[in-house]
Amino acid sequence: xxxxxxxxxxxxxxxxxxxxTLIQEYxxxxxxxxxxxxxxxxxGRRKLAYPIEKLTEGKYVFLGITSQNGKTSLPEVEHRMRQxxxxxxxxxxxxxxxxxxxARRKPxxxxxxxxxxxxxxxxxxxxxxxLDTGDEV
Amino acid sequence: xxxxxxxxVFFRRRKVCKFCADKxxxxxxxxxxxxxxxxxxxxxxxxxxxxxxxxTHQRPLQQAIKRARHLALIPFTTD
Numbered sequence: 001x002x003x004x005x006x007x008x009x010x011x012x013x014x015x016x017x018x019x020x021t022l023i024q025e026y027x028x029x030x031x032x033x034x035x036x037x038x039x040x041x042x043x044g045r046r047k048l049a050y051p052i053e054k055l056t057e058g059k060y061v062f063l064g065i066t067s068q069n070g071k072t073s074l075p076e077v078e079h080r081m082r083q084x085x086x087x088x089x090x091x092x093x094x095x096x097x098x099x100x101x102x103a104r105r106k107p108x109x110x111x112x113x114x115x116x117x118x119x120x121x122x123x124x125x126x127x128x129x130x131l132d133t134g135d136e137v
Numbered sequence: 138x139x140x141x142x143x144x145x146v147f148f149r150r151r152k153v154c155k156f157c158a159d160k161x162x163x164x165x166x167x168x169x170x171x172x173x174x175x176x177x178x179x180x181x182x183x184x185x186x187x188x189x190x191x192x193t194h195q196r197p198l199q200q201a202i203k204r205a206r207h208l209a210l211i212p213f214t215t216d
Contacts, residue, residue: 007167007208009208009209048209049206049209049210049211049212049213050209050212050213052209058209060208062167089207089208089209091204091207091208093166093204098163098197099163101162102162102163103162105162
């Protein structure tokens with residue numbers, strides 16, 4: 001089984017309804033290719049870290065995809081996205097291998113698992129980047 | 138050279154890999170808050186020598202940062 005993540009950024013000038021139809025279209029393509037959509041998240045309007053095509057905002061859409069037999073229509077979906085001017089960016093990532101590797105590493109680690117976790121690093125100490133003050137002889 | 142200056146003692150904190158310490162095995166490119174700790178002012182990827190991240194985790198970290206950059210979640214550069 002393979003899992004993928006597909007994220008794309010839609011032009012913010014596109015209305016929310018059109019975004020939904022766009023998602024629908026891609027989802028149809030994906031399921032027609034023999035994979036399932038496991039998660040769908042619409043992150044909505046987000047500020048871009050840098051302007052893309054002179055736009056400072058974008059609408060993010062996240063799709064989690066699972067494929068049982070390893071066949072997907074993702075290349076076609078990517079192709080379509082490339083040709084669509086409303087899509088500013090897209091990224092497909094295959095995640096099953098990395099997640100498996102991470103799961104393998106977990107039991108071997110000492111101590112109780114599940115301290116910290118993703119996204120809780122705010123309270124941690126900042127990294128110490130001033131190493132040493134020059135000490136003259 | 139008879140003057141003996143009291144030697145300043147430096148306490149250098151032992152650097153530990155954040156991912157090993159916090160048991161983060163999968164570094165998600167969507168976790169901007171986490172990645173931000175490894176991109177200082179100029180938005181460059183913080184080297185291992187400074188952050189103390191181990192090689193096993195620096196590699197996926199680098200990959201995650203690059204993915205996040207592509208999706209404009211974090212900047213390539215700031216000026």
